[in-house]
Amino acid sequence: MAAGVELGFAAAPAPGEAWRLRSAHFPSKVGGRPAWLGEAGLPGPAALRCGRCAQPCALLLQLYAPLPGRADAFHRSxxxxxCRGAACYGPPGPRGPLxxxxxQLPRSNDTYPEEPPPREPSPDSAAAATAPxxxxxxxxxxCRVCGCLGPRVCGRCRCAAYCGPEHQALDWRRGHRRACGQPGATDDSDAVPDHNEFLFPELEILIEPEEPESPADGSVDPDDKEAAVDTSENSDKQEELKATGSASEALESLDEETLEALAKHESEDDKIFQKFKERIAAEPEQIIRYCRGGEGPIWVSSENIPEEKDIPNCSCGAKRIFEFQIMPxxxxxLKVDSLGESIDWGTLVVYTCANNCNEGNQYTEEFIWKQDFSAGSMQLPPCY
Ligand SMILES: [Zn+2]
Ligand SMILES: [Zn+2]
Ligand SMILES: [Zn+2]
Ligand SMILES: [Zn+2]
Structure with missing residues (x-):
């Protein structure tokens, strides 16, 4: 990918085009079952369980991100x-429900031809698009439900495969109960249900470079401009304070120092959130910002920004660097909205091995950090 920031957008594949989201076409996509790249060293069921509730996790998205100039990462995803459990998204920080x-694979490998994939569906890929x-x-x-390794088989038909007991039970309820053990039935004749209650909706991710920001108006010194904005923000704040007469009584119990610290923290938070909003204003639909080792992530709040010590080194010993972030x-x-709690984040930031190490083309776990919106940036009333 190029040096600047690249943006990802979600789009439903055109009718009959779902074949483009299968492994042979090296997709970037949201949801559905994983379109695995290499076939060696896939993460096993234990590695894919939520760090909070221990339930199996679903594919949120995958990005095809080869590294030009690295022969061993000619293909890279x-x-x-x-996790599907809303309660697991409470605390911010590392990993948890994620x-x-x-x-990665070299150009010459056992799984894919060296030539780029055809732009038309092959009979194979067309069939694969309809059946997982x-x-x-x-x-x-x-696994018939999640598409991850399924070392467990149904004890009755010895055919249907699952990552673990949860997905076996789910598939049983959703129809395997009726198909299991039918005379003459094969694994292939027992159609897999959608399992949309577990899988996230499947969408293609389209990548486009971010347009450089329009140069600042030449008549205004950018520093002056910022200072002007700051002043007006402050006066807005003062107006707000004056206006909230009833709140002032509640504030009396707080000493001046605490109040000042609160106000300072709030305005720092406002500034960061303001910057976030300005940066995405030109392309408000962006779901991904990609820039490996380049310009860092844009944060949604001044709280829970990881320090260097919070980002562990790769198992090979190398530092991890920013690669991409997932936007709110x-x-x-994802169709996760509900009246009650739902899966939620401000931004998810992915850090990967700076050396892009590779041991036998195995899957390597990398690092992800969740940052939440602060109460202030959600425009909720401050809770004193
Ligand atoms: Zn969980
Ligand atoms: Zn499963
Ligand atoms: Zn069975
Ligand atoms: Zn490494």
Whole structure:
């Protein structure tokens, strides 16, 4: 990918075009089952369980992000998995309900031809688009629900494969109960249900470079401009304070120092959130910002920004660097809204090995950090 920031947008694949989201076409996509890249060293069921509730995680998205100039990363994909349990998204910070894995392959490999994939569906890929893959080419079985490794088989038919007891139970309820053990039935004749209650909706991710910001108006010194904005913000704040007469009584119990610290913190938070909004204003639909090792993430709040010590080194010993961030706009595509709690974040930031290490083309776990909106940036009334 290029040096500047690249933006990702979610789009439903055109009718009959779902084949583009399968492994042979090296997709970037949201939801559905993983379109695995390499077939060696896939993360097992234990590695894909939520760090909070221990339930299996679903594919949130995958990005095709090869590294030009690295022969061993001619193909390279990143896979983000997320827990479906809203309660697991409470605390901000590292990992928790989220996992990210990196995988790469050289141009010459056992799984894919060296030529770029055809722009038309092959008979194989057209069929694969309608039925989820039951197994890898290597023969390893995939879970009928989540599409991850399925080492567990149904004890009755010895055919249907699952990552664990939860998905076996889910598939049983959703129809395997009726198909299981039918005389003459094969694994392939037992159609897999959608499992949309577990999988996130499947959408293509389209990548476009971010347009450089329009140069500042030549007549105004950018510093002056910022100072002017600051002053007006402050006077707004003072107006607000004056206006809230009833609140002032509640504030009396707080000493001046505390109040000043609160106000300062709030205005820092406002500034960061303001910057966030300005930066995404030109392309408000963006769900991904990608810039490996380049311009860092844009934060939604001054709280819970990781320091260097918060980002652990890769297992190879190298530092991890920023690669991409997932924006809150993705939530609009996930159909997770409910009246009560739902899956939520301000931004999710992915850090990957600076050396892009590679041990036998295995999947390597990388690091993800969740930052939430602060109460202030949500325009909720401040709670004193
Ligand atoms: Zn969970
Ligand atoms: Zn599963
Ligand atoms: Zn069965
Ligand atoms: Zn490494």
């Amino acid at each position: 990143l896979f983000v998995f997320a 996992h990210v894995f990196r995988n 893959p039951r197994r890898l080419r290597s023969g390893a079985a995939l 706009q993705l939530l609009n595509h």
